[in-house]
Amino acid sequence: MSEENREKLALELERKAYKLRIMELEMMRDSEASGHYGGSMSVMDILTVLYFKVMRVDPHNEDWEDRDRFVLSKGHACNALCPVLAEKGFFSRDILPTFNKLDSPFGMHPDKNKISGCDASTGSLGHGAPIAVGMAMAGKYLKKDYRVYVVVGDGEVAEGSNWEAIEIASHFKVDNLCATIDRNKYSLDGSTEGPGVFKEGGIEGTMTLEPIDKKLEDFGWHVIKCDGHDFIQLMGAYDEAARTKGRPTVIIADTLKGKGISFIEDKYEWHYGQFTPEQYKTAIDELTATLKRLEQKSA
Amino acid sequence: MAEISSFTMADLADVTTPRDVFGKVLIELAREDSRIVALSTDLMLSTKLKDFAKEFPGRFIETGLTEQATVSMCAGMASCGLIPFFATFAAFATMRPCEQVRTDIAYPKLNVKIVGTHAGLSMGPGGTTHHATEDIAIMRSMANMTVLVPSDMIQTVKVVKSAAEFEGPCYIRLIRGAESPIDIYQSVEECPFEIGKAAVIKEGNDVTIIAAGAPVVQESFVAANELEKEGIHVRVIDMASVKPIDKEAIVKAAEETGGIITVEDHNIMGGVGSAVAEVVVQERPVPMKLVGVPDVYSTLGPPDELWAKYGLNSSSLIGTVKDFLKKTK
Numbered sequence: 001m002s003e004e005n006r007e008k009l010a011l012e013l014e015r016k017a018y019k020l021r022i023m024e025l026e027m028m029r030d031s032e033a034s035g036h037y038g039g040s041m042s043v044m045d046i047l048t049v050l051y052f053k054v055m056r057v058d059p060h061n062e063d064w065e066d067r068d069r070f071v072l073s074k075g076h077a078c079n080a081l082c083p084v085l086a087e088k089g090f091f092s093r094d095i096l097p098t099f100n101k102l103d104s105p106f107g108m109h110p111d112k113n114k115i116s117g118c119d120a121s122t123g124s125l126g127h128g129a130p131i132a133v134g135m136a137m138a139g140k141y142l143k144k145d146y147r148v149y150v151v152v153g154d155g156e157v158a159e160g161s162n163w164e165a166i167e168i169a170s171h172f173k174v175d176n177l178c179a180t181i182d183r184n185k186y187s188l189d190g191s192t193e194g195p196g197v198f199k200e201g202g203i204e205g206t207m208t209l210e211p212i213d214k215k216l217e218d219f220g221w222h223v224i225k226c227d228g229h230d231f232i233q234l235m236g237a238y239d240e241a242a243r244t245k246g247r248p249t250v251i252i253a254d255t256l257k258g259k260g261i262s263f264i265e266d267k268y269e270w271h272y273g274q275f276t277p278e279q280y281k282t283a284i285d286e287l288t289a290t291l292k293r294l295e296q297k298s299a
Numbered sequence: 300m301a302e303i304s305s306f307t308m309a310d311l312a313d314v315t316t317p318r319d320v321f322g323k324v325l326i327e328l329a330r331e332d333s334r335i336v337a338l339s340t341d342l343m344l345s346t347k348l349k350d351f352a353k354e355f356p357g358r359f360i361e362t363g364l365t366e367q368a369t370v371s372m373c374a375g376m377a378s379c380g381l382i383p384f385f386a387t388f389a390a391f392a393t394m395r396p397c398e399q400v401r402t403d404i405a406y407p408k409l410n411v412k413i414v415g416t417h418a419g420l421s422m423g424p425g426g427t428t429h430h431a432t433e434d435i436a437i438m439r440s441m442a443n444m445t446v447l448v449p450s451d452m453i454q455t456v457k458v459v460k461s462a463a464e465f466e467g468p469c470y471i472r473l474i475r476g477a478e479s480p481i482d483i484y485q486s487v488e489e490c491p492f493e494i495g496k497a498a499v500i501k502e503g504n505d506v507t508i509i510a511a512g513a514p515v516v517q518e519s520f521v522a523a524n525e526l527e528k529e530g531i532h533v534r535v536i537d538m539a540s541v542k543p544i545d546k547e548a549i550v551k552a553a554e555e556t557g558g559i560i561t562v563e564d565h566n567i568m569g570g571v572g573s574a575v576a577e578v579v580v581q582e583r584p585v586p587m588k589l590v591g592v593p594d595v596y597s598t599l600g601p602p603d604e605l606w607a608k609y610g611l612n613s614s615s616l617i618g619t620v621k622d623f624l625k626k627t628k
Contacts (some may be wrong), residue, residue: 014421065380112378112407119378121407124398131369131403134375134383141336141357142380164368171363 009053010231011298016087017048017231020290021260023083023093025275025284030097034274035108037264040080042184042228042255043151047084049234050149050180059089061257062117068146069135071120073128074153074182075109076272081118082106090117126159128152129179132240133169135250136177148240151180158207163219169248170220178241179221179250181212182228184257186268202268213252221250228253260287303327306456307486317455317477318416322347324459325384326354330572333358335463338373338385340366346386346416365612369397373411374403378506382410382463388422388430389415389448389472393438404468405441412462413438414471418593419512419564420606421474426498426599431472431590435511436569438470439542445469445494446542448571450516454539457492474513475602481517483537497545502531506551506624508616510562511571513537515611519562522616533620541571546578550566553583558627560619564611567591588621 001009021044028035032124051057055068059071072081079099086093098104103115109123132150139146156162169177185191187206194205213223226233234253241249257271258264261283275283301310303324303622314320329335329351336358337351352359362369366387371382385392392415393400404411415434422429439446445467449458455473462469483500484490497509500516501523507530510519516537523533534556536548552559559579561572572589579587592609599605606612610619 069379071375118374121402124402125401126367127371129404130371130399131375131378133368134372134377136375136380137372138376138379138381144379161367161371164362164365165371165471168362168365168368168372172360 006235010235011294013048013052013231013296014050014299015291018260018287018294020044020083020087022046022284022291023087023096023278023289024079027083027099028079028275029101029280031101033100033270035045035079036076036272037261037275038186038257038267038270039074039153039182039184040077041076041255041259041261041264042267043077043182043260044080045229045231046151046180046182046234046253047080048275049231049238051084051088053235054079054238055149056146057088057117057287059117062090066144066146069119069132069148071128071132071135071150072110072122073125073150075122076157078106078108078110081110082115085115085117087260088117096174112172125153125156126161128166128169129162130178132179133165133174134154135174136174139155139176146176148177149176151178151182153187154181154183154192154209155206157209157212159183160221166216166219166221173246175245177248178238181250182255183252186257186271188271190268216250220247222247224249224251226251226253228255229259260290261287303456303460304390304487306453308453308482310453310571317345317449317452317473318476320452320455321386321414321459321473322350324456326351328460328463329355329390332382332463334380334382335361336376336381337385338362338366338369338383340369340387340391342387346414348386348435366391367396367399369611370399371403374407374409377409377411378544381414384412384414386414386416388429389418389434390429393431393434393470397437401441405443408443408467410466410468410536412469412471414473416473417475418472419474420477420597421602422562423600423602423605427596432566432597433569434472435541435563435565435571436573439574440569443468444542446472447494447539448472448512448541449539450511450513450537451482451484453482453487453490454492456487457490458539461492461494472512473569476513482628483516483520492539494540495543495545496540498537498539499534499548500537501533501535503534504556505532506558506560506620507534507536507556508560508562509536509538509549509552509571509575511541512564514606515562515564518606518611518613518616521613522620525613525617526620531620531624538571538575541574544574544578546582549578550583553579553585558586560590560623562611562616563591564606565591566594570595588619588623590616
């Protein structure tokens with residue numbers, strides 16, 4: 001792809017990501033749901049690149065054996081995943097406002113048996129990476145060429161089961177696996193880095209992650225660091241992951257919690273919450289303005 | 300080599316425990332079905348998967364001491380069409396990765412078979428860390444989970460085969476079995492095991508003993524035969540399918556014998572006795588006695604002596620039946 005086309009595609013994907021952020025907020029507003037705003041906004045650009053550029057999936061054949069697999073290990077960002085799957089065509093966006101309602105397929109955490117296009121039921125942290133390792137090893141055994149993508153929250157990296165999966169994937173040279181860490185620097189109680197003390201901004205240091213790149217390199221993974229909101233960089237990272245043989249790849253995507261909605265950006269308190277009708281309006285207006293700017297830039 | 304479905308004790312002459320039977324049968328099944336893979340967390344020698352590993356190098360996955368990730372991996376493999384059998388000690392198959400079993404396998408109803416060996420008190424001198432007296436309670440409380448507890452060699456053949464043949468999450472509980480418990484069944488053809496069905500292994504109308512797994516089925520059978528000599532006619536039901544449980548057989552036993560004693564190598568809370576009681580109290584209330592580990596952490600010692608200590612051997616059971624009849628009739 002020429003550089004010019006790549007830039008054009010990056011801009012197109014960025015517009016898509018803002019459209020999806022708006023769709024998410026409309027879904028949450030219309031279903032009167034509370035939810036994980038911070039982590040769903042930080043991960044949206046990653047999901048957009050995966051679903052609209054990188055992954056081989058077919059919404060008309062959701063059980064296609066050769067499809068790439070996707071695991072949202074940070075299942076609490078289901079409010080980001082649902083609009084992505086609707087936009088991709090797995091189901092109509094008209095049913096999104098059932099989110100969190102009784103017997104809805106959509107809720108705080110994804111259920112693979114209820115959501116079309118969803119490959120793993122997640123929500124309990126530290127489960128997605130090992131599930132993805134199993135999927136990738138099954139692909140090798142079945143001689144399939146599908147790839148497996150798992151998105152892990154930075155806070156959940158602390159879970160011991162992840163480190164088991166990290167060593168297993170490296171041990172078996174599972175190179176059809178690509179993990180992405182949504183490095184938004186916060187978990188529920190506060191920032192991940194720091195001495196572990198209470199400050200006005202929450203706990204400073206829920207669990208030290210850094211130097212996460214060195215740790216993962218030492219475990220035998222190919223590590224790529226990138227700006228998780230830069231579409232050129234994200235596309236490049238996933239291309240590099242696909243080219244990497246003999247070991248699994250992890251993309252440490254530097255992101256901003258709450259990205260796109262200025263009053264929640266970089267605020268741990270908005271890990272989870274409920275917007276007022278005014279806050280929905282403010283947020284949607286801001287996202288719409290950004291989308292308009294991007295459209296003008298494209299034109 | 301005969302087909303599994305026509306195995307007799309002669310086909311098992313080269314093995315000595317139900318664990319060996321598991322390893323042997325899994326090889327037979329894997330020869331027929333390329334979707335079957337086996338996973339071990341550093342206990343291949345104990346779970347008897349060594350021959351499987353030798354015959355199917357690409358299908359045996361050794362993951363070291365990583366029970367939690369391994370259970371999740373099984374879920375990922377099953378979701379891509381494989382049939383993973385994960386075997387380790389029952390204590391480590393059901394407690395350490397408990398949430399992974401529940402959330403990654405049972406909840407999405409994935410086709411994973413978990414085999415817990417060395418269950419109950421059968422790890423004797425291993426003590427509480429290696430005893431599994433909670434596993435049945437844990438596994439049967441998970442929706443979608445099938446729980447199978449075979450008692451002898453032939454029944455283990457049938458249980459492993461049945462587990463492989465149905466699609467869904469399944470827990471198979473095996474004891475260490477170094478003591479070679481007596482064989483109830485002589486051939487697969489005459490072993491009546493079916494998922495969801497109990498087997499009456501001795502008729503009688505004075506009282507019913509319901510047991511699952513070795514050695515308690517055998518001990519109950521021996522006790523009942525001794526009592527028969529004294530004119531006490533005890534019905535013995537082998538409840539190898541703990542979940543789904545055979546309600547009909549329980550209700551029939553309650554109606555025809557008027558009392559039920561359950562016997563299990565497990566805590567009396569939440570296990571086989573509780574499963575039977577759930578049916579009895581709702582369908583046909585009759586007096587019951589639950590025999591098992593009385594909600595304590597089991598002490599260590601030789602398995603035979605531990606089973607005797609907790610009243611699970613035939614001589615204790617003879618006394619238990621007589622006391623029960625005295626109090627209730």
